Amino acid sequence: MKVGMNLLLWTAAADKQHVPLLKSIKQWGFDGVELPMFSLDSSPWRDLSSTLDELGLGRTVVAVLPPGANLIGENAAERTAAVDFIKGCVDKSAELGAETVAGPLYSPVGRLVGRGPTDQEKDWCVEGLKAAAKHSEGSGVALSVEPLNRFETYFLNSEADAVSLLQRVGHENVGILYDTFHANIEEKGVSTAIKTGGSLINHVHISANDRATPGEDHVHWTETFKALKTAGYDGWLTIEAFGSRLPELAGATCIWRKMAPSEEHVAQKGLEFIRKSW
Numbered sequence: 001m002k003v004g005m006n007l008l009l010w011t012a013a014a015d016k017q018h019v020p021l022l023k024s025i026k027q028w029g030f031d032g033v034e035l036p037m038f039s040l041d042s043s044p045w046r047d048l049s050s051t052l053d054e055l056g057l058g059r060t061v062v063a064v065l066p067p068g069a070n071l072i073g074e075n076a077a078e079r080t081a082a083v084d085f086i087k088g089c090v091d092k093s094a095e096l097g098a099e100t101v102a103g104p105l106y107s108p109v110g111r112l113v114g115r116g117p118t119d120q121e122k123d124w125c126v127e128g129l130k131a132a133a134k135h136s137e138g139s140g141v142a143l144s145v146e147p148l149n150r151f152e153t154y155f156l157n158s159e160a161d162a163v164s165l166l167q168r169v170g171h172e173n174v175g176i177l178y179d180t181f182h183a184n185i186e187e188k189g190v191s192t193a194i195k196t197g198g199s200l201i202n203h204v205h206i207s208a209n210d211r212a213t214p215g216e217d218h219v220h221w222t223e224t225f226k227a228l229k230t231a232g233y234d235g236w237l238t239i240e241a242f243g244s245r246l247p248e249l250a251g252a253t254c255i256w257r258k259m260a261p262s263e264e265h266v267a268q269k270g271l272e273f274i275r276k277s278w
Contacts, residue, residue, distance in 0.1 A: 002031040003274050004060060004238035009263050013042040019051055028268050032058030034238045035096065039066060040088045045096040052097065060100040060203065060236055061093045064109050071106045071128040072121040072155060079124055086132040093141045102144035102177045102203045107155050109148065117155045126168045133171035144203035146177035149185040157186050159197040166200055175202030179240070180219050184209045190220045194227035201233055205240040206274060212241055212259035213266045215273030225277050237278070239270045
């Protein structure tokens with residue numbers, strides 16, 4: 001098991017000005033970091049790779065589809081753009097030395113259409129993920145597809161949804177991102193959800209129900225860690241938290257009040273909680 005810290009608590013685009021932060025994250029005791037990749041040229045990936053190597057920090061990537069890219073869109077050009085973006089994320093992640101590209105890699109976050117997913121959309125998604133997975137072969141980079149809660153997407157909301165879709169993709173390089181925040185909203189039970197995801201779960205976001213400090217919330221953590229162990233999971237447990245430092249993310253996550261004493265508190269206390277609980 002490795003514990004990571006998602007940099008979205010501080011930045012949506014890491015660069016050299018964040019080297020002191022990366023050093024602090026290492027000093028706090030994290031095994032690695034998760035870097036946002038919201039555009040392919042948002043950060044100097046090769047330079048960051050060298051810095052992270054020097055610090056001894058592993059790395060993963062979190063990505064969302066940009067405007068004009070939609071794996072399940074009716075417009076064929078948007079579907080092509082989505083596949084190309086995911087392929088680009090794989091290439092940039094390989095340059096960064098990241099193990100995984102994780103996120104809702106099917107549709108832009110917040111896109112709601114007043115209905116549930118159609119069979120055609122599922123077919124398009126499977127086709128697109130197969131193409132991206134084939135491109136990732138030999139790169140050392142896995143894809144981890146994230147179900148979101150119903151208020152952020154209509155397409156994948158549960159582990160069962162994700163398993164049904166990814167079994168059709170059928171590629172060893174594509175798995176499920178289990179996020180405790182979304183599961184807290186959507187799943188009937190933690191143990192059942194994680195058992196359903198099983199070996200397809202290849203990345204985990206440790207996220208409090210209020211998006212602040214893990215362990216200072218009401219997520220069923222004991223059950224979560226026990227179920228992950230029972231499922232044989234031994235990968236990254238990455239803290240994903242949000243605050244008010246980044247206005248664009250505060251708006252997207254609807255965080256309008258102070259959720260924690262500081263970003264450092266979230267990271268340090270969260271790490272301590274995960275180590276102790278696991």
